[in-house]
């Protein structure tokens with residue numbers, strides 16, 4: 411019988427042909443093996459003006475309760491994430507050369523984007539990418555801890571799981587206004603903790619995102635109001651460690 415990790419790996423391998431960047435959310439690939447939500451179709455045919463689509467949540471709206479309430483999840487996914495996708499499609503609708511590129515390619519090479527739509531691509535492309543990764547980093551039940559090489563890297567680069575969790579929580583608390591706290595793989599192959607504003611992705615700064623915490627108020631305000639620290643503490647109960655560990659392995663081998 412296949413373990414969950416084996417199953418994730420098998421799905422990853424079968425979908426590699428369609429997904430060009432292996433550090434994309436592993437379970438996103440499981441949800442849509444053809445990568446359709448992240449890799450736009452050729453710029454011909456009926457979807458030429460809407461190459462990007464909203465991927466479904468990999469769980470029910472209420473699956474993360476009591477840590478994240480169903481109403482927050484519904485609005486976060488169906489309204490906020492959907493708006494990023496819609497606005498990204500609007501940004502590229504008159505740019506067929508951009509519409510044929512993948513999302514990760516677009517946001518990794520912002521300097522190649524025409525200035526008139528660069529901010530729109532940055533904000534909405536980043537928003538689409540970050541939220542897709544976020545949904546595919548969470549799961550309803552405690553399912554272990556960092557595994558394999560990922561566990562070793564956390565020990566070597568960040569002092570162990572406890573220090574890592576403290577550092578990421580502090581980065582999430584320290585983020586002023588709207589932004590994300592990230593665990594990223596830098597160009598030297600080391601794990602780092604950082605906070606980035608708005609919808610910036612580590613990809614925009616030459617790093618690969620491994621795990622992120624969304625600290626925009628839309629992520630928690632309905633249930634937690636101003637208690638961001640409680641929301642951050644709750645996130646640690648619903649991290650999908652096998653998926654995050656696999657994302658690290660993929661990032662190292664990409």
Ligand SMILES: [Fe+2]
Nearest residue numbers: 490624626629
């Ligand atoms: Fe968000």
